[in-house]
């Protein structure tokens with residue numbers, strides 16, 4: 001049982017954290033037919049491409065600053081209830097723009113949700129702006145420019161999510177240059193749907209401190225050694241990987257192999273209700289399915305805090321809470 005362990009998460013997409021009950025109430029509010037994204041009380045999708053479409057449909061149910069504040073506060077309170085002390089939330093200004101809310105108001109709602117959850121529970125959180133790869137390089141560059149000029153102190157990182165099979169990392173490298181020059185922490189989804197080459201591209205062209213997933217790097221032992229040498233942190237999301245059939249089951253998931261090889265790894269939920277998981281569930285699986293001891297799981301939580309995109313004073317405060 002990992003219930004009493006302190007937890008930290010670096011990889012959760014805010015719209016992907018919307019519980020089905022909340023999505024249903026938002027659908028009612030805006031007169032959207034739930035059959036467009038849900039079947040038998042669960043989000044409906046069959047493969048990665050359908051998952052991305054379902055995600056975008058659920059994202060479109062959040063249309064005001066208050067909707068985003070509610071979504072964010074609800075998720076962070078849930079995390080705090082299971083002893084989570086830190087969370088990085090992946091947000092996409094494109095979603096704010098696409099529903100006509102605008103990126104500033106979208107971020108204002110998320111910021112209000114973070115502040116309310118922190119005041120109520122003490123949980124610390126930061127915002128990672130992401131470009132969506134399937135919206136194309138221009139949109140990802142625009143997201144980076146937006147993040148770079150944001151003067152919101154909670155915006156501390158830049159990411160790229162979405163359809164990994166669209167284009168190559170090189171097409172998006174400029175966006176990461178912009179974010180790096182602005183002093184943002186860098187992470188990128190790679191090696192989830194695509195193979196080891198995608199992780200190698202990310203290391204060559206983006207030089208990120210962390211990689212979202214990265215798990216298919218296991219296909220190339222040389223690349224695994226490179227991850228160890230660089231100290232790159234993999235934000236591993238086992239429940240997501242199994243739901244999306246990146247690996248058929250826990251037994252074939254490479255988390256233990258990475259850990260044994262000395263790759264820095266941490267545990268994350270990605271889009272919890274889409275994959276029938278939660279951060280608490282992922283921590284339990286780390287013990288029950290992967291066989292990690294409490295001390296090893298605490299080590300992964302420590303890795304998450306060490307790799308968090310926060311100022312050093314906050315990092316020291318968080319480490320002292322472990």
Ligand SMILES: Nc1ncnc2[nH]cnc12
Nearest residue numbers: 013016161162189270271
């Ligand atoms: N697992 C995932 N991979 C890529 N893009 C995403 N957006 C939300 N979840 C994602």
Ligand SMILES: [Zn+2]
Nearest residue numbers: 013161212270
């Ligand atoms: Zn993700």
